[in-house]
Amino acid sequence: MLAQFQTFIPPVRTLMGPGPSDVDPRILNALSRPTLGHLDPAFIQLMDEIKQLLQYAFKTDNQLTMPISAPGSAGMESVFVNLLEPGDKVIVCQNGVFGGRMQQNVERCGATAVMVQDTWGKQTDLNKLEDALKATPDAKAVAFVHAETSTGVRNDAKAICALAKRYDCLTIVDAVTSLGGIELDVDGWQIDAIYSGTQKCLSCVPGLSPVSFSQEAVEVIKSRKSKVQSWFLDMELVMGYWGQGGKRAYHHTAPVNSLYALHESLRILHNEGLSSAFLRHQEMHVALKVGLEKIGLEFVVDQAYRLPQLNMVSIPQGVDDAQVRSQLLNEYGLEIGAGLGELAGKVWRIGLMGYGCNKKNVDYCVNALTSVLAR
Amino acid sequence: MLAQFQTFIPPVRTLMGPGPSDVDPRILNALSRPTLGHLDPAFIQLMDEIKQLLQYAFKTDNQLTMPISAPGSAGMESVFVNLLEPGDKVIVCQNGVFGGRMQQNVERCGATAVMVQDTWGKQTDLNKLEDALKATPDAKAVAFVHAETSTGVRNDAKAICALAKRYDCLTIVDAVTSLGGIELDVDGWQIDAIYSGTQKCLSCVPGLSPVSFSQEAVEVIKSRKSKVQSWFLDMELVMGYWGQGGKRAYHHTAPVNSLYALHESLRILHNEGLSSAFLRHQEMHVALKVGLEKIGLEFVVDQAYRLPQLNMVSIPQGVDDAQVRSQLLNEYGLEIGAGLGELAGKVWRIGLMGYGCNKKNVDYCVNALTSVLAR
Missing domain, CATH: 3.40.640.10 (Type I PLP-dependent aspartate aminotransferase-like (Major domain))
Incomplete structure (x- = not known):
């Protein structure tokens, strides 16, 4: 006999990983x-x-x-x-x-x-x-x-x-x-x-x-x-x-x-127009970059060919990758991405994509990372 | 320059074709x-x-x-x-x-x-x-x-x-x-x-x-x-x-x-249970059958191995397949299925599936077909 199943109410999240990104309501x-x-x-x-x-x-x-x-x-x-x-x-x-x-x-x-x-x-x-x-x-x-x-x-x-x-x-x-x-x-x-x-x-x-x-x-x-x-x-x-x-x-x-x-x-x-959308991605990337660099996080990819929508930063020495991501998820409902393949454990990937590419998300992410990394 | 696009509001339909069937709200x-x-x-x-x-x-x-x-x-x-x-x-x-x-x-x-x-x-x-x-x-x-x-x-x-x-x-x-x-x-x-x-x-x-x-x-x-x-x-x-x-x-x-x-x-x-769901499909099929046979529509498949959820009936002689389906769609918002392959133009396929398999849909379909075929 199977248990009764409840309807699924997803927890509140802010999706700033490599995708899926926050879906526009x-x-x-x-x-x-x-x-x-x-x-x-x-x-x-x-x-x-x-x-x-x-x-x-x-x-x-x-x-x-x-x-x-x-x-x-x-x-x-x-x-x-x-x-x-x-x-x-x-x-x-x-x-x-x-x-x-x-x-x-x-x-x-x-x-x-x-x-x-x-x-x-x-x-x-x-x-x-x-x-x-x-x-x-x-x-x-x-x-x-x-x-x-x-x-x-x-x-x-x-x-x-x-x-x-x-x-x-x-x-x-x-x-x-x-x-x-x-x-x-x-x-x-x-x-x-x-x-x-x-x-x-x-x-x-x-x-x-x-x-x-x-x-x-x-x-x-x-x-x-x-x-x-x-x-x-x-x-x-x-x-x-x-x-x-x-x-x-x-x-x-x-x-x-x-x-x-x-x-x-x-x-x-x-309706937004392609060039406006691209500009917004670029501007939010710069805002995120300023915030992350302020707390000592370094970008891995050269600025000349860095994607504004996918920001890869090195995990600082001594910092526990899984623990930080789990604190972000459990305390802030914030999802950021882990490293894939040979980069696993070495980097985080922070997405700024589409609807989720906005100042509110940038601030939230920078503040959450600042708090968690200061522990 | 592309026209402005409007958000898409689907027309009201009752889906009684071969699927998709009416989706439960x-x-x-x-x-x-x-x-x-x-x-x-x-x-x-x-x-x-x-x-x-x-x-x-x-x-x-x-x-x-x-x-x-x-x-x-x-x-x-x-x-x-x-x-x-x-x-x-x-x-x-x-x-x-x-x-x-x-x-x-x-x-x-x-x-x-x-x-x-x-x-x-x-x-x-x-x-x-x-x-x-x-x-x-x-x-x-x-x-x-x-x-x-x-x-x-x-x-x-x-x-x-x-x-x-x-x-x-x-x-x-x-x-x-x-x-x-x-x-x-x-x-x-x-x-x-x-x-x-x-x-x-x-x-x-x-x-x-x-x-x-x-x-x-x-x-x-x-x-x-x-x-x-x-x-x-x-x-x-x-x-x-x-x-x-x-x-x-x-x-x-x-x-x-x-x-x-x-x-x-x-x-x-x-929650409904498999056997209750099967019984409901069978009962609604019988109700539909009674209604359709009353207006002279004949089932093609032998009763011994007929699917309750997909009812194939012959299109009566002299009746215009496309015209009837289009009247049902435009006047009743009712979708029924056309014949496929070698059965195109010869049959209709009426679905009674899942949530859409209910007495309200059965009555609506029989009444709509009755009206349209009486013209």
Whole structure:
């Protein structure tokens, strides 16, 4: 016999980790509106608006722009399984956790990942990338992470794409943490395939992954010799449902309510405007930096390529990582992020994303850390 | 310049199609509670409860029981990509749309699907299945759909599994529309891998897929020679996060709010009790049947194996399918389902699922159809 289960009332939190970030209450409200059928004309109209708003956020005219009905990891997978076929070679730039996940994806497509490794916390080195491009004349694509959530590094997406294009490669970009937080220009930078997440700078609930594919990428998909290994993520099938206008073919049941939330989050971003949103992220980052440096915390990533939305600081010597984070959580309801992979125990990651990127959160975080570290 | 976008207020609907079904307002309320981090101790505790509640709903002690962070189609894919390796053979029983989707999944794993075809609207024929088992001594698994959403047929899961087990096959079951609506006994029937959806008889929002794997299935996964082709759906990685107790390894960001909703929906099912829920579905089906037959609508599926939650009726001669459905939608806010595949234009599918399976909906649907068909 099972115990009686109570309805779940989450404790009050301020989410300043690597994501999910604090979700805007307006978005939570939209999320909970009554569910429509996934073929309802009113819902189809909403899908068209989501597509337009995503084109705005990504800065692209790509027709193949939509949210994948699953988290960012599935968005990543959708890009690789659609563009790659067994035997292909992809140059993957890694300077953190998520470049490594790209490698996994490439290999699981039966393709080869040629790795360009850089130190975690540093940028991808363009010279190393060019060496790899020269050494791999048959490379099909260059894949990299725009905003490395594991370190807080901004890779130079524009320069990497320009270089890749000089060697006739497709460009594949992880924009999970960058979309809505820092400049991103899909068309201007010649990005061929990009995926993001909803739970970072869009301040939406986790669970969806906006993606966009260029015309060149679409041609690659259309001229595949083999079927896409994933039925769920096969873009030709997905497009039957998300295609512009006309008849919508049932593929899978869309996560209707999550799409209400995404629409609301993109609408809020659109109303604020991309450049205002980027400026706000930058200003709050500076405010946080001033506060944290005042209590002796040091940033790991060079200021020239530091992400404003993901602030990685060293844990001071003698300070117990887990204890501090647990005090912050239990006494302040404040979540900050631990280090991932080789950085575990060495750093904290403090997120300033979307709705959560505001002065109130900055002050609260600085004050809480000041108190806890003074013990 | 983009137009100003308005917040999306969905029109009022009654969802009596094949799903999503009407979502319980208590579940919509749970959905919109503030987001927690996916590693928050309070959220981890919720995950443990979800697992227990899913074990209750599936009637299983399987440790590997959890929701996949994506819709039912991804749940289906998770089962096939984890259990199959290239060269494997799977007997797939098809008597509707979703058996065909299983075939697609099997083939995209590099495996062979041996098809057992039956007429849409009839049950899978056990003799045909046994012939296929005899003719395919190296079959690894038998896969079938418990409740065919495209036709309203209940396949005899217990008998199919017993037969498959006599031939030493794994059993793979699509329970997208059956879970919570009709009897289902994962352990009692020796089901090795099962997937469902949240938007049918659980009355939850679409976007998650509860799955469960038997110990035998887990052994098959653990002894794989090749890596699972999907990183996102690799159960060994997923389990690092969903595993019982202990340390939770980050795999992907869980769809936190959707999981609040799933917890609430399972809690409601648990409070009602499985047998009461099944009885309610049966009683409402009978009430609907009486009402529909009074206006001359005929059920397609034999009563002996008709699903109470998915009622397929023939469209009377001379009646315009699209026009009727559009009148129901526009004048009554009532959604019923069209026919799929070879049944398009020939049938309607009327759902009575979970929260939406109530006398009010039955009366409303019968009255609306009565009025519209009398024109």
